[in-house]
Amino acid sequence: MAHPALMKPPARREIGADVYSEKLGMWVFLGSEVMFFTALIGSYIILRFGSPEQWAAPGQILNIPLTAVNTFLLICSSVTMVKAFAAIQDGDQRLLKLYMLATVAIGAAFVGVQAYEYTHLVHAGFLPSGYSAGSELAERAAEGLLPVSVGVYGSSFYTMTGFHGFHVSVGVICMSFVTWKAYRGAYTKEDHRGVEVVGLYWHFVDLVWIILFTIVYLV
Amino acid sequence: MSWILPPGASTFAGDIDFLYYVILVITGIAFVVVEVGLLVFAIKYRARPGRKAQYIEGSIKAEIIWTAVPAVTLVIIGLMSGGVWNHIKGRNSIPPNAIPYEVHVKQFEWNFTYRGPDGQLGTSDDFIVRNQLHIPVNRPVELQLIAEDVIHSFFVPAFRVKQDAVPGMDIRVWFEATKVGEYEIACAELCGLGHYRMRARVFVHSAEDYQQWLSDRAAAADEE
Amino acid sequence: MATSAVSLEPAAHVEAHELSFLRKYIFSTDHKIIGIQFLLMSFVFLLFGGLMAMMIRWQLGFPERPLPAGQLLPETMAPGGILLPEFYNSLVTMHGTIMVFFAIMPLLVGVFGNYLIPLKLGAPDMAFPRLNMASFWIAFSAGILMMAGFFVEGGHAAAGWTAYAPLSADPEWTGVSGGQQIWLLSIAILGLASIMGALNYITTVVNLRAPGMTWFRMPLSIWALFVTAILVLLAIPILSGAAIMLFFDQTIGTHFFDWTDGGQVILWQHLFWYFGHPEVYILILPAMGMVSDIIANGSRKPVFGYHSMVFALISIAFLGWVVWGHHMFQSGMNPTLGMTFMISTMIIAVPSAIKVFNWMGTMWRGNIRFHVPMLHSVGFVAMFVIGGLSGIFMASTPVDIYIHDTYFIVAHIHYVLFGGSLFAIFAAVTYWYPKMFGRMMNSTVGKVHFWLTFLFYNMTFFPMHDLGIAGHMRRIYDPSQYEFLQPLAPLNRFITVSALLLFTVQILFAANFIMSWFKGKKAGENPWEANGLEWTVASPPPHGNFAKVPTVYRGPYEYSSPLVEEDFLMQTRKLASDVDPAAAGP
Amino acid sequence: MSDGAAHAQPKYWTIWAYLLVLTVVELGVAFLPWTKEVQLLVLLALAVWKALLVALYFMHLKFEGNRMRIFAIAPLPLTVIIIVAVLTEYVW
Secondary structure, eight states, X not given: OOOGGGGOOSOOOOOSOSSOHHHHHHHHHHHHHHHHHHHXXXXXXXXXXXXXXXXXXXXXXXXXXXXXXXXXXXXXXHHHHHHHHHHHHTTOHHHHXXXXXXXXXXXXXXXXXXXXXXXHHHHHTEETTEEOTTSHHHHHHHTTSSOSXXXXXXXXXXXXXXXXXXXXXXXXXXXXXXXXHHHTTOOOSSOOHHHHHHHHHHHHHHHHHHHHIIIIIIO | OOOSOXXXXXXXXXXXXXXXXXXXXXXXXXXXXXXXXHHHHHHHTBOOTTOOOOOOOOOHHHHHHHHHHHHHHXXXXXXXXXXXXXXXXXXXXXXXXXXXXXXXXXXXXXXEEEOOTTSOTTSTTOEEEETEEEEETTSEEEEEEEESSSOEEEEEGGGTEEEEEOTTSOEEEEEEBOSOEEEEEEEOSOOSTTGGGOEEEEEEEOHHHHHHHHHHHHHHHHHO | OOTTTOSOOOGGGTTGGGOOXXXXXXXXXXXXXXXXXXXXXXXXXXXXXXXXXXXXXXXXXXXXXXXXXXXXXXTTTOXXXXXOHHHHHHHHHHHHHIIIIIIIHIIIIIIIIHHHHHHHHTOSSOSSHHHHHHHHHHHHHHHHHHHHGGGSTTOBOOSTTTTOTTTTTOHHHHSOSHHHHHHHHHHHHHHHHHHHHHHHHHHHHHHOOOTTOOGGGSOHHHHHHHHHHHHHHHHHHHHHHHHHHHHXXXXXXXXXXXXXXXXOHHHHHHHHHHHHHHHHHHTTHHHHHHXXXXXXXXXXXXXXXXXXXXXXXXXXXXXXXXXXXXXXXXXXXXXXXXXXXXXXXXXXXXXXXXXXXXXXXXXXXXXXXXXXXXXXXHHHHHHHHHHHHHHHHHHSHHXXXXXXXXXXXXXXXXXXXXXXXXXXHHHHHHHHHHHHHSBOOOHHHHHHHHHHHHHHHHHHHHHHHHHHHTTOBSSOSOGGGSGGGGXXXXXXXXXXXXXXXXXXXXXXXXXXXXXXXXXXXXXOSOTTOOOSGGGGSOSSOOTTSOSSOOOOOSOTTOBTXXXXXSSBOOTTOOOTTOOOHHHHOO | OOOGGGSXXXXXXXXXXXXXXXXXXXXXXXXXXXXXXXXHXXXXXXXXXXXXXXXXXXXXXXXXXXXXXXXXXXXXXXXXHHHHHHHHHHHO
C-alpha cells in the first residue's frame, strides 16, 4: 500500500471482525450495490409482469450470440482476476502483473463489445424510448413480427445493461490503477489488500452480469 | 379546537368514526400516562444536593409488561380495523346493486359520466356533467376513477371516502350516502398548479328527485 | 495476515502541525472537523428550510396579503409579494426535501455519526478518512446543486418531496423541467455521499473499537448510529435507482413510469417508500440513541433496560423494511397488501413504546439534573410520544381513509421530525458543544430558548391535528377555495403566528451557538460528568483523538454506581476488580 | 481472510470450466421448445448456480467466517421482499 514510512503504526486495533477494514468496507459497499441493482432489476421484473406483451422472444431483437461471447469474456476476466490474487498470495509478482493485465484487457473488451451491441441496436431502431420511427425494427413490428410497442422494454434494457456497463468501466479503471501499482511493486505476499478488494468488486460485477444475461437475454 | 369529527353523511361514517374514537381514547390514556409520568418524575426526582440516584439497571418484569400491553392493544386495534377495511376497500366489497359511474379525472376537473336512459354505461346515451356528482340517497354508488394525466385523489370529507385515481390502473370506489344534501369533493393528492382549486360537488337527492334530475338531464343531453 | 499492520493509517497524525489551513479546516480528513463542517452546512440548510416554511405558513394564514418583504422575490415567484401557486408548490416540495435530506439527515447522521463514532469507540479516526472527506464535499455539492434549482427557468421541482410520478415525470403536468431534473440529480449525488458515509461508519464500528469495547458496552448513541448506517446503506440505493429511472423518463424518453407505454405509475411509489420508510427511521433512530445517553447522564442513572433498548433499535430497523405500504393505503394498492401492512405497522409501534417506557424508567428514582441538553431530551420524549400515538390513527387503515393526505399527517410528521429529531438535535448540539469547541453554551439563554421553543412549537403543530380532523388537505395553496375549510381560517392564522414566533426564537439558539464559540465559559474535559470515552480527552480533542489507546472496562451508563463515591464511573477507569480486556479477548 | 496459506488454493480453472459449461447449457435451454414456466425455472436455477459459484469461490465466501457471510447475504431478503410484495398486484 502506501509508502512504508506512512504506515507508522499507532496500532490500529481491529477487534470486531476477522477481516481488515478495506475488505469489510468493500463487502459493505457491495451490500448497497445489491440494493441499487434491486431497484433496477426489481423494476424490470415488475414492469415485465405488468406489460408482458412488450417483450420480444429471446433473440428477436437482442443479439444472443454476441452477448454470449461477452458472457464468456466476463467469466474469463473473473478467473484471471482471481488467479492474479492467487499469484500474489504466493508472492509471484510476474504472474500478478500478467493476470492483472489480462483482466484489464478482457474487461475493456467487454465494454467494447457492449458499445458495438448498442450501436447495432440503435441502428436497427431499438432505443431506450422504444422503436425509432421508420427503422427496420419498426417496420417488422408493423408487419406483426415483433411486439407493437417496446417502450418500457427498451427503457429497462438500456438502463440495466447500461448501468452494468458503467460498473464494468469503473472496474476497468480501478483495475488499471491496481495494475499500475502492481508494476511499481506495491503488493507483497504479506500485504495485497488492493488486489483482493478490487477483485471482490470485479467478481460482483460478473455476478450481476450472470443474472442479467439470464433474465434479460434468455428469458 | 376540537377532536370531534365533523358530521358524517355516509354508511362508512359510523364505522370509521367509531374506530377513530376508540383509538382516540386508547391513545389519550397512553398520552396522559406518559406525560403525567414525565412531569411527576421530573419534579419528584429532581436533583437535590447530597442525594445519589438509585442504581437500577432495569427490570425484566417491567419490560415484559410494557412490551405485552402495547402489543396486545395494537393487535386488537388492527383486527378491529381489518374488518372495516375489508368492508370498505376489500376486493369484493362493492355491493351488486351499486349504481355505476365513470369519473374521468384530469387537471383540474372531475368529469362524471352517467348512465343514460338505457341504464348501461359505455353506450352512446351516456352523458357527462363536469364537477357535479348527483346520486340518490341510501343507495350504494360505484365510481370508476379514470385518471387521464397524473394522480388525483377523490375525497369527500363528509362521506369519509378517499381514493387515489391512478393513471393506468382500474380503480373503483363505492359508498352509500345517508343524508340528502350538498357536499364538497376535494382533490387530496398534489396534482399540479391548480390542485388547490380542483373542487367539485356531490348532490345527494331523494330517490324521486334523483330520477327526476336524471330524466331532465337525459332529455337536455338528447336535445344537444 | 496480521491484523496490527493492516490499515491505511491517517498518516496525518505525525504531521498534524504542518498542515495548511486548507488541509486542516477545509479539506480535512479529521472526523471531528468533518462533523463540524456537516454541522455548519446543515444549520444553513435548516435556516433555508425554515424560511420556506414561513412563506408557506404566511400563504396559508393570510392568503390574500403580500408576504412581508415579499417584493424582494422575483416576479416569477411572487409578483407584488403574493406567492404564485406554482412557487407555492415548489416551496412545499423544497421545504420537505431540504429538511429531510439536507438538514435533519446530515445533522443526525453526518454530524454526530462523524463526531461521535470514533471518539466514543476509542478510535483515532474513521476507517477511511479520505472517503469521509469526499462524502462531505459530495454532500455539499449536492446541496449547492439543489439550491441552484430555484434559479432555473420554470422554477424548482414542484411535485412534492415524494416526487410522485407521473406529475414529476413529465414537464407538461407541472411546467417544471429543469428544476425537477436538478432535484433528481442532486438526490442521486447526495445518495452517493450517504452511502460513502454509511460504509465508513459500519466499518469503523465493526473494526475500530478500543480493547474492551464489546458490542454490549457500546453507548446507545453508537448502536443507533450503527443501525442507522445499515439502513442508509441499504435504503438509499433504492432511491438512487428510482431517481435515475425518473431522470431518464424526464430526459431521454424512457417509459418506466409512463402508463401509456407499458410503464407503471405506482412502481415509483413502491420504490420511493421502500426507501422512504427506512428513511423515516434514519431520521429518528440516532435521535433516540443520543437522547438515551443524555437522559442517563441527566438522571445520573444507568439506562433502564439497556439490552431491551438495543433490541428495540434492531427490531425497529428490521420491521422498518416491511411497513412501507402504509404510505400507500389509498393509492389503489392491492387491499390485501393493505391489511398486511397495517398489521406490520401496528407491530412496529411496540419497540417505540418500549423505548419511551425505558426512558421514563431511567428517570425514575434518579437525581435529575435539568441542564439544557436534559431539558431538550425530556422535551423529545414528551413530543415523540405524541408523534408516535398519532401514528396509530394512520396505521388503522379505515381511519387513514379519512385522515390520509390531511394536516393530521402534517402534524404527525412534525411531531416526529421537529418535536422528535430536532429537539434531540438541540439536546445533542448543546451536550457535545463543549467537546466540539472547548466552550460551554450559555445555559440561561439555552433554557429560555428551550421553553419558548417548546411553547411555540406546540402552539404551531398541535392545532394541525384539529385541521386534519376537520378534513383540511395538505399541500393546498389556498384553503379558502373550499367552503368546509373556511371556518378553519382563524385556526390557520393562529398557527401561522405561532410558527413565526417559533422561527423567531431560534435566533436565540443561533446567537448562543455563535457567541459561545468565542465567549463561552471554557469547558474542561468532562463538563457533564459523563462516562463516555470522548470525555477523557481534551476539549476539543487533538488530531488522532487519543494519545494512548484507551482501554474500556465497563458499559457506558455506570452512573451512581455503588462501587465508587462519585455518581459517575468512566468507562476507562480501572477499578481493582477490573480485568484487562486484552487477556479476556474481544 | 485470515491467511492464504491456511487452505489450499481452490481449483479456479475448474470453476471456470463449470461456468462455461453452465452458460452453454443455459443457451441450449433458452432455445428448447419447453413451456415458458419450466424454461424460466431452469434458467433461473442455472443462473443462481453460476452466481453461487462466483460468490463462493471467486469471492471466497466459502472460506470466510460466518460474520462475513452474514454481511454478504444480509441484503438478499430485502431484494425479495420488495419484488414479491409489488408482484402481488398482479397475482392476487
